[in-house]
Amino acid sequence: MRFSLIFSSGGLVITYEYPFNERIRTLLRLEDLFDKASYFVEQEGTREHHVVLLTLFELLEVAGRADLKMDLIQELERQRQTLLVFRNNPEISEEALSGALYEIEQAATALLGMTGKMGQYLRDNDWLMGIKSRAVIPGGVCQFDLPTYHYWMHQDSAVRREALLSWLKPFMPLRNGLAIVLRLLRGSGRMEHQVAERGAFQMMLGGGGAQMVRVSLELHEPYVPEISANKYALNIRFTCPDYDHRPRHAESDVDFDIVFCNL
Template identity: 50%
Template sequence: NAATAPADHHAALLALFEIADVSSRADLKTDILQELERQRQLLAPLRDNPAIEHEALDSLLAEVDDVSERLLAQSGKVGAHLRDNEWLMAIKQRTALPGGVSEFDLPAFHYWLHLDPVARQRDLEAWLAPLLPIHEGLSIVLRILRENGKTGRHIAIHGVFQLMLTTAKVAQLLRLSLTDDLSCVPEISANKYALNIRFLGIAGMGRGAVYDGDVEFDLMFCNL
């Protein structure tokens, strides 16, 4: 169930402002459209492959076409409807200041926070709706990326692992998985020559030391 308390909707509005900032890049929509079209051209010929699950492929291609059409139908910059809303921008400006969203500074905002939750939810959904095609386009691209790669089993000796990188090991995304019973978390760093992973033991809220035991994990190199 959706959270409907004033504090929840306050947090939702802050997240919406962050999304608006990220999506304000002029080339974001173009980049997503180009990548969706590239994926469509790569996927469509697979219909002739008998080893492919055609129902899943057709469903994915339909998603790509639907989101592409909705993105093309949008005019102007992504998130312009938020930046053109003076009331929202006044709130956004004040959120950058410590204590800037007090009742004294933003009485209209606090009036909104105490409206019926259904009314606030309706407003949030209206502000979010024009951003959904961007979200759905990115979700498709990321889903394809995360599923496109090879997984290998590795062991970090005493919590440390290094892998020298070659052209065959270049990745746009790494996926690492390990069993839930290990009380450690991975810390990953890389350059064009090597990938380094250290597993740190959990030490409350502080930074843990390198895990003393051997850690078996799966690593997937993902590429579009």
């Protein structure tokens, strides 16, 4: 489950996203990793750049799914065909439509230009793979284990950033493609207000085609949704977090908003 914070007229709102299938789970995981890498690569410190390198290794593992690139290309093409239907529609901005189509076409072309196995250039880098193999060991990247990495970390931050960006750059078509797909997915649903009586909510879905559900509530509300779902039923159990003991089930009614998303 992924969450995000947004501002609304009523205050700060926290949104939890729960994917219904492995395909959307993979896209959300990649989005989270790309966001983390993009943030930390702009920092100056060695610890922040170490996080980027660890995140790069995670990207390599998650993006290694053989059919991921083709899935994105096919979805982008499907969305392009859907948008083409709105050509010459007086209720649709032709400029906005052309911009969306151009963005999709550019993303698909860049994905098609990615040759070979995803991230193979990293696997062929013995130095990086040496760091990766040590990074899974607790404390395994100390200077006495990896003296060349220790040396690299003492280079100027601009030198490290240039190297990190060069290792991240080949993944960018993947990031751009999944960003479009997830944006369309998140914008596909209609928000509904619901109430979980005494912290419990259930809805029958009847085998519908939802691919993700988004649950939003005011941040000041001391509740966290525990979501379980499939194409037939959705169950949400709101709990009160307790960081020393097991979470307690909410005893009062919980107001929340829900959106079912489907491409």
